[in-house]
Amino acid sequence: xxxxxxxxxxxxxxxxxxxxxxxxxGTILSPRATDGSIVFLSLGNLTDVLLQQTEIGIIALxxxxxxxxxxxxxxxxxxxxLSAAVSALMLMVWNPHGPAVLQIGLAIGASVLAGALxxxxxxxxxxxxxxxxxxxxxxxxxxxxxxTKWLTGNVNVDLGFGxxxxxxxxxxxxxxxxxxxxxxxxxxxxxxxxxxTVYGRYLRAIGENERAAAYTGLPVRGVxxxxxxxxxxxxxxxxxxxxxxxxxxxxxxxxxxxxxAIAAVVIGGTALAGGRGSIIGTVTGTLVLGLLTNxxxxxxxxxxxxxxxxxxxxxxxxxxxxxxSGAHGEL
Amino acid sequence: MLECRNIHKHYGGVVALxxxxxxxxxxxxxxLCGENGAGKSTLARILCGITARxxxxxxxxxxxxxxxxxxxxxxxGLGIILQELDLFAHLSIAENLAIGNARLEASAWVxxxxxxxxxxxxxxxxxxxxDPASPLGSLSVSQWQLxxxxxxxxxxxxxxxxxxxxxxxxxxxxxxxxxxxxxxKARGVAIAYVSHKMNEIFRICDRISVMRDGEMxxxxxxxxxxxxxxxxxxxxxxxxxxxxxxxxxxxxALLEARQVSTRKLRDVSFTLARGEILGVAGLVGSxxxxxxxxxxxLSPVTDGKITLETSDYAxxxxxxxxxxxxxxxxxxxxxxxxIPGMSIRQNATLxxxxxxxxxxxxxxxxxxxxxxxxxxxxRTKFADQELPVRSLxxxxxxxxxxxxxLLTHPKVCFFDDPTRGIDIGAKDDIYRLVAELxxxxxxxxxxSSELPELLANxxxxxxxxxGRCLGILDALSATQEDIMRLATGHRNSLS
Numbered sequence: 001x002x003x004x005x006x007x008x009x010x011x012x013x014x015x016x017x018x019x020x021x022x023x024x025x026g027t028i029l030s031p032r033a034t035d036g037s038i039v040f041l042s043l044g045n046l047t048d049v050l051l052q053q054t055e056i057g058i059i060a061l062x063x064x065x066x067x068x069x070x071x072x073x074x075x076x077x078x079x080x081x082l083s084a085a086v087s088a089l090m091l092m093v094w095n096p097h098g099p100a101v102l103q104i105g106l107a108i109g110a111s112v113l114a115g116a117l118x119x120x121x122x123x124x125x126x127x128x129x130x131x132x133x134x135x136x137x138x139x140x141x142x143x144x145x146x147x148t149k150w151l152t153g154n155v156n157v158d159l160g161f162g163x164x165x166x167x168x169x170x171x172x173x174x175x176x177x178x179x180x181x182x183x184x185x186x187x188x189x190x191x192x193x194x195x196x197t198v199y200g201r202y203l204r205a206i207g208e209n210e211r212a213a214a215y216t217g218l219p220v221r222g223v224x225x226x227x228x229x230x231x232x233x234x235x236x237x238x239x240x241x242x243x244x245x246x247x248x249x250x251x252x253x254x255x256x257x258x259x260x261a262i263a264a265v266v267i268g269g270t271a272l273a274g275g276r277g278s279i280i281g282t283v284t285g286t287l288v289l290g291l292l293t294n295x296x297x298x299x300x301x302x303x304x305x306x307x308x309x310x311x312x313x314x315x316x317x318x319x320x321x322x323x324x325s326g327a328h329g330e331l
Numbered sequence: 332m333l334e335c336r337n338i339h340k341h342y343g344g345v346v347a348l349x350x351x352x353x354x355x356x357x358x359x360x361x362x363l364c365g366e367n368g369a370g371k372s373t374l375a376r377i378l379c380g381i382t383a384r385x386x387x388x389x390x391x392x393x394x395x396x397x398x399x400x401x402x403x404x405x406x407x408g409l410g411i412i413l414q415e416l417d418l419f420a421h422l423s424i425a426e427n428l429a430i431g432n433a434r435l436e437a438s439a440w441v442x443x444x445x446x447x448x449x450x451x452x453x454x455x456x457x458x459x460x461x462d463p464a465s466p467l468g469s470l471s472v473s474q475w476q477l478x479x480x481x482x483x484x485x486x487x488x489x490x491x492x493x494x495x496x497x498x499x500x501x502x503x504x505x506x507x508x509x510x511x512x513x514x515x516k517a518r519g520v521a522i523a524y525v526s527h528k529m530n531e532i533f534r535i536c537d538r539i540s541v542m543r544d545g546e547m548x549x550x551x552x553x554x555x556x557x558x559x560x561x562x563x564x565x566x567x568x569x570x571x572x573x574x575x576x577x578x579x580x581x582x583x584a585l586l587e588a589r590q591v592s593t594r595k596l597r598d599v600s601f602t603l604a605r606g607e608i609l610g611v612a613g614l615v616g617s618x619x620x621x622x623x624x625x626x627x628x629l630s631p632v633t634d635g636k637i638t639l640e641t642s643d644y645a646x647x648x649x650x651x652x653x654x655x656x657x658x659x660x661x662x663x664x665x666x667x668x669x670i671p672g673m674s675i676r677q678n679a680t681l682x683x684x685x686x687x688x689x690x691x692x693x694x695x696x697x698x699x700x701x702x703x704x705x706x707x708x709x710r711t712k713f714a715d716q717e718l719p720v721r722s723l724x725x726x727x728x729x730x731x732x733x734x735x736x737l738l739t740h741p742k743v744c745f746f747d748d749p750t751r752g753i754d755i756g757a758k759d760d761i762y763r764l765v766a767e768l769x770x771x772x773x774x775x776x777x778x779s780s781e782l783p784e785l786l787a788n789x790x791x792x793x794x795x796x797x798g799r800c801l802g803i804l805d806a807l808s809a810t811q812e813d814i815m816r817l818a819t820g821h822r823n824s825l826s
Contacts, residue, residue, distance in 0.1 A: 128578075153614055168698055196692060196693055197688070197691045197692055197693060198684050198685060198691045198692075198693060199691055201677065201681070201684060201693065202684075204668045204670075204673065205677075207668070207671065207695055208670050208671070208672050208673065209666055209669070209670050209671070212666065212667055212668055212669055212670055213670070213681075214648075214649055215627075215629075215649055215659065215661055215668065216649070216653075216665045216681050216682045216735070217648075217649040217650045217653030217654075217682060218650070218681070219650055227470050275670075278674060309487065
């Protein structure tokens with residue numbers, strides 16, 4: 001068993017090394033609290049990082065599937081904003097005259113459904129009309145953004161406070177324990193789907209060699225479509241957490257989230273060419289990005305410099321993976 | 332005029348040419364013929380500087396030359412028309428004609444009018460009355476081929492290599508090409524004509540050189556030799572496989588194709604019985620792979636009807652085909668068969684995964700056991716089935732792919748040149764395996780480039796030529812020469 005673990009780390013260990021480096025760096029560089037404890041390692045600080053990364057983290061899980069299938073989804077940031085806006089509108093504007101649970105449930109359902117529909121649209125056009133994923137999701141990224149602005153009249157829809165349904169919703173979805181638990185649960189499910197189900201196996205086969213997968217009689221279109229639907233739905237779920245945490249449905253939020261998610265996936269060792277990747281890597285990649293931001297912010301580093309450092313991290317991480325995969329000649 | 336001595340060429344471990352010497356005289360049309368893989372195209376490419384030789388000398392007008400690349404050969408007066416058309420669909424006809432033409436590319440500033448003016452006489456020569464400014468992409472394959480020929484004319488080459496120039500041409504275009512060849516010959520241009528179409532060769536060529544397995548077998552003038560003699564020289568290698576006792580196919584037809592046409596097939600009809608091995612022979616481009624593509628839902632059937640067991644069979648995708656019990660072992664293992672980064676086990680079970688899963692959840696124990704059994708049945712040699720499939724040799728990779736289909740329990744299995752590029756031992760294993768499958772009542776269709784292989788293993792052999800079935804021969808009585816005659820388009824000469 002330890003042999004297996006060692007083998008796993010040897011082949012997939014690259015992102016963990018990055019994570020470890022950043023943890024060590026953060027610990028050394030961390031400012032001290034008045035009682036002498038290390039601020040960076042305090043439970044409060046670390047869970048803050050987790051909470052900050054839940055939205056990108058959940059989107060990155062879905063993005064991992066899309067990228068392993070040799071696709072890309074640029075529309076997730078816009079879908080996040082759409083979902084936040086739809087949930088806020090359903091909680092604030094619409095009044096079903098029922099119990100709060102019903103209203104919250106319907107708001108969640110409608111938002112996730114909206115995301116899944118956008119994903120389904122992406123998937124259908126990509127598999128049937130055979131538009132390139134980059135082009136199609138670029139189009140929906142723009143289109144959904146416009147639709148969300150139109151839906152809200154380009155104003156923020158603020159959530160309420162206290163006992164009203166929107167207040168209860170915001171309190172639940174923005175709580176550290178709930179958001180982090182959801183992320184972990186999703187990550188575990190995603191890992192199992194990818195590694196233990198027929199769908200996961202098919203997805204990797206299609207991503208690595210679509211032609212051979214088709215010649216084996218695999219349902220290539222169906223697998224692709226399901227992946228984009230799942231990606232839309234998960235991005236919408238991230239949008240719910242976003243709405244709760246920002247306490248509003250802002251049609252202009254989520255810009256650039258798709259790129260952060262792709263960065264996390266890539267740092268985690270998933271190949272943009274498809275076929276190869278893991279959920280564990282993606283979670284690690286998300287944490288690397290979050291902790292890096294945290295370390296720099298604890299030092300009040302200029303946020304522009306932060307972006308430049310992130311850029312270097314992405315390049316170095318991918319370069320290291322290429323070197324290691326070249327050296328082993330596999331995986 | 333052009334001569335080569337003792338040319339050797341290896342591709343990895345595969346020997347393409349072993350010590351070929353050959354001479355092209357001024358003003359002659361010299362045919363280079365041989366089966367697929369005999370080394371004709373390789374020789375042409377080496378002589379024109381496209382491929383580097385390992386050993387040997389090339390002499391141009393008596394002086395040894397070393398080509399640094401195709402440009403050097405072109406400047407020395409050698410032109411080549413390649414089998415794969417090296418043209419650019421998005422450029423205009425005139426622009427395509429100008430590429431590689433030193434005279435037209437002399438100045439950095441190219442005037443479209445000048446290009447078009449230069450293109451017109453060349454197009455006229457090959458009988459294309461088209462606007463030189465129109466994009467190449469709008470032309471038919473036959474017209475592409477003529478543009479490729481026109482381009483070489485524009486080089487004012489003294490020596491022209493034509494690699495299967497008529498493979499994409501319509502009949503009247505072939506006539507025009509022959510007229511052109513005669514005019515070039517009258518001008519003293521030497522032409523090397525690579526082909527395996529016997530009737531064309533004997534119509535247009537002065538001398539014929541036959542190649543086989545990378546060696547030059549014989550050179551003779553057309554008068555000295557005959558079609559039969561050339562065919563015999565082409566296939567003349569020793570048959571090493573022994574013709575075993577074969578279970579004769581019995582029972583009613585498992586699969587029946589009636590007048591099936593696709594983009595590349597015309598009115599092909601055949602039946603396949605349970606337990607029968609139907610060989611398919613034909614040259615590259617004859618449509619032999621297309622039979623499998625049609626059966627596997629990869630190439631739409633435009634006309635005709637296929638019946639599988641007792642019901643109509645019209646697959647729209649491989650998914651449909653697999654559901655009806657049809658399997659296809661593709662010609663291109665790497666691109667169409669394997670998922671190279673996945674493990675041996677994962678490749679072996681990819682087509683039958685749903686059998687070892689419940690509600691999409693894979694039972695790993697069951698999967699591993701099934702895969703082990705299938706791999707053992709196919710006599711696959713491997714250290715650990717969790718290793719990536721690309722770590723295996725070609726022969727073992729092929730066995731994994733066969734094992735993949737055995738796990739689906741197919742009724743009909745189409746093998747597209749399954750022994751290509753694999754070692755002798757693995758070949759024998761595959762022969763035995765296919766015979767076993769047929770013995771269990773499977774219908775096997777087997778495409779092969781190696782005629783001895785088909786003669787020794789198949790019950791009947793269907794011969795294709797340009798998408799048509801020219802005959803179905805009984806493997807027990809047919810000879811390689813019979814097959815080759817049909818495969819080169821000689822329906823009538825079969826007595």
